[in-house]
Amino acid sequence: MSSSVLSQPGQTTAPAVFRSAFPILETVLAGGKPLIYLDNAATSQKPDSVIAALVDYYTHSNSNIHRGAHQLAARATDAYEGARKTVAAFIGCADPALINFTSGTTQGINLVASGLAKSWLQPGDEVLISAMEHHANIVPWQMACQASGAVLRVAPLTGQGELDLEAFRKLLTPRTKVVAMVWISNALGSINPVERIVQEAQAVGAQVLIDAAQAIVHETIDVETLGADYLVFSGHKVYGPTGIGILYGRRERMEVLPPYQGGGEMIREVRFEGSTYNQLPYKFEAGTPNIAGGIGLGAALNFVTAQDREALARHEQALLERTLTGLDQVEGLTLYGPRQGRSSLVSFTVEGVHAFDIGVLLDQQGIAVRTGHHCCQPLMRQYGIEGTCRASFLPYNTFAEVDQFLHALNRALAVLRA
Amino acid sequence: MKEASGDIALREAEIIEEFSIFEDPMDRYAYLIDVGKKLPELPLALQRDEYLVPGCQSKVWLIGRRKEDRVWFQADSNTAITRGIIALLLRVLSGQPAAAIQRAKLGFLDAIELRSHLSSQRANGLASMILRIKGIAGLDGLETASSDAALPDSSVEPANQSPKQAS
Known part of the structure; x- marks a missing residue:
């Protein structure tokens, strides 16, 4: 062409x-x-650079990360942790320890929802979502409500397919403990006023999760300015590989959120009587992660930054x-x-x-x-x-x-x- | 061709010939949609969830009825292309001996490049339809099929269901 x-x-x-x-x-x-x-x-x-990063990783650096006593392991670890820093910088997060690699947006939401069901939501509390949410931002909250006794509330849309802010505000009460909202609707293209949503939700004491699956490739994101408690997205929607995603969470939230999965990497010490957990971000990264995917995502974000x-x-x-x-x-x-x-x-x-x-x-x-x-x-x-x-x-x-x-x-x- | 009901291969060959004149896939689909328009509509009373074929992106209702060793089908869909596919499947298989239906390879779907043109999800929908047709043909006497009881006799008489001869 x-x-x-x-x-x-x-x-x-x-x-x-x-x-x-x-x-x-x-x-x-x-x-x-x-x-x-x-x-x-x-x-x-x-783009070429992402494909090249994947090929390069498997050609020159493939190894399991962390704790390896050999050079390849060090190379893979450096590349993976370097990608974490790239992600942090890309979304305006000063502390890479707050960047958790996940398998994608869906896993990020499930991780937060399941953790909050155990540690934050009480019977009678309310979780507020919008009528334009993707199943991935509905079903995990239904499960969290079922587990905790909380109630799911849904903010309606206007005739134009935008969030009905007035109705949203009416649903926002001291009972609202979580607001989970999409930034850009994948089905409508509507863009939600996320900064305002975060401020108003936090003002009533709710924790806020923003689903940035669509936004990550279209918007410039600064999590510090946005102020959301959690923000999730997938690598593959921003020119990166599939099977890798990001959960950003504010430190005070992530410190108290219980681990999602148990296994290697996420522990400090394991005894049969009980185990203690690793520090952030490893507490949420059980098992060998998608190393190539993380490195590929880093390459994708570098590619975007250069445009x-x-x-x-x-x-x-x-x-x-x-x-x-x-x-x-x-x-x-x-x-x-x-x-x-x-x-x-x-x-x-x-x-x-x-x-x-x-x-x-x-x-x-x-x-x-x-x-x-x-x-x-x-x-x-x-x-x-x-x-x-x-x-x-x-x-x-x-x-x-x-x-x-x-x-x-x-x-x-x-x-x-x- | 007086008695085509015993010959699935003949009916397939007719369809392959009809489709062979189209080079542009859009023309092929236009013809397929046209074929679908001629499929008798399934009465609303029979568009019931229990007759839905799972695994299709569009809705497909499929009902079978056996008389002696032969099986007749009625089916419908809410999408134009799927109606066309259904019309072809019924034209080839409805009124055929149950054993022949179960054995049918349905190579015409490849010959007219329908299977390859459908994305795998849609091809899965097609596969589900064929599986359901063969499943119905495999039921003993079909007396246990819920569809059997619900189907008015008149709608499945061979005279009503036998496919039109290709002109």
Whole structure:
């Protein structure tokens, strides 16, 4: 693909250079169709530098970390702990000991929810989430409520698919002990005012967990400014490998949160009569971790830091605008989430047409989107739909791809409505 | 072809021939969707959860009824492409001897490149449908199937269910 199709007049060629770092985007699918990857909210593609970091680790450094008496172990440990520092710096955390490697967002939420069920939540307490949460930020809290006797409360959305702040405030009471909230909705693209949510929730004495799974690749995150008690995200949504994620927690919270899993690494001393636990962050990292994944995530965040993030964000928003303008022309289309101030994804249904059929026919034209409930069944139920068709963008996407997506969508609808 | 019910292979061959004229996959799907539109709708009263085939991203209801050694099927889906696939499966298998249904390899799905074009999750849905069809064919006399009792006789008469001859 020539760079001319990547930029519009007045734009820098930065997105084209950025795109060239991702080898998979050169893929030609069966039938000779070039891949148009618009499933970025599900997972991002990986740049050369991340792939190279994984290969390099397994080629030159593979070893189990910590406690090894040999050079390879030292090399692997340095790389892994170096990645932890990179993550800390990336999200504005001064203390790398507060950065816990997890398998992903889901494990991070489960770790916190299960710990709070044992150490913080009492019968009659309330856990407040929103109606736009992913199953990963619903089910662990249902389990925590079941275990502790706490009650789950759900803040509703406005007609535009944004958090109803007034209703949220009404639900926020001294009984609210936990607020768990998504930053950017994966199903709607709505962006929540997380700083305000954190402040107001903490003012009533609640601990706040922010699900930054989608936000990590789109927002600049500073946990000190944000002030949340916990923040979780997955590596694979920010150009890193799958199977690695981060739980950040404030020290005073993490010190008292009970361990999630027992095993190697997380202990100080083990006796049959009882064991004592290691210091942060190892207390929450039982077993041999995903060493390569951690190193790969470090490489991914270094890659992001080296970019002109503002320029890329502008490009991403321009892609979104062009898509929204195109979707406005599609008869019978319903867009979910707000029209203004949304993250770079579109989630929609078309009257009389099932999202699954759209997905298959877009796939036939080389376009990868996601269809279904996006792990947000309660949200879909509220809208009275089974699912939506979702196209999500990252800065490596091009205006030409947006145009091809819109063309392919119209072609699919013509076939389905014939 | 007066009596095609004994010949699954013949019906498969017809379908392969019909689909062979399309080079663009979009045309193939347009035809598949068209085939699906001709599938008789399953009455709402029969669109019950107990007839849902698990493992499909779209909803698929499937009911079978056996008469002597043959099995007739009724099925429907809430998505256009799946209706097309169902129409093809029923055209090949409905009214066939139970043993032949169980043995059927259904190679036509590969020949018309349907299986390969579906993502693995969707192919799993297709596999679930086939598994259910074969499962129904494998039930002894089908007297135990809950579907049997619920199905009005008229809707499963061979005359109603026998597939249209390819024109």
